[in-house]
Amino acid sequence: MAETVDAQATTIGLGMLVVVCVLLYGTVVDPTPFGVESMTLAMWVFAAMFATVALLHAVVGRGDMALAHGGAAVGWVLILVGTGVGQVTVGLVALAAGGIYIVRTTVRERD
Numbered sequence: 001m002a003e004t005v006d007a008q009a010t011t012i013g014l015g016m017l018v019v020v021c022v023l024l025y026g027t028v029v030d031p032t033p034f035g036v037e038s039m040t041l042a043m044w045v046f047a048a049m050f051a052t053v054a055l056l057h058a059v060v061g062r063g064d065m066a067l068a069h070g071g072a073a074v075g076w077v078l079i080l081v082g083t084g085v086g087q088v089t090v091g092l093v094a095l096a097a098g099g100i101y102i103v104r105t106t107v108r109e110r111d
Contacts, residue, residue, distance in 0.1 A: 007056050015049030040080065047076035050098075065105065072098030 019042045026038020033041060054069035071094050078091025 008053055011052050011056060012049060015045060015052070019045050019049075043076060043080055047073050047080065050076060065102065068098045068101040068105070070098075071095075072102070 022033065022038055022042045022045060025033055026041070031038060036044075050069050050073035054066045054073055057063075057066035057069060075091045075093070075095030075098060078087050078094065080091075082088035082091055
């Protein structure tokens, strides 16, 4: 029997750990590590985490989940770099659409 590893859970767990560490560092030591506000840096880590999970899904052949996580990553990036209401709105829609699909698919597969 082949051994399987839940890389998605590990990636999300490590991403969340980095986010917490960045926020903790920003609260206790320096509010602007690397010259960037700690909350902004934490959101970039979230975007990178979603992109990494998208790549993992693409590698194992789950195109639908890769697209959903990739869409969520693009949504985060648009929110972070958005200079106007239009870009931020498109980012929020992409983030919400990707998130809804991820939740719906995950719940259906676990049932």
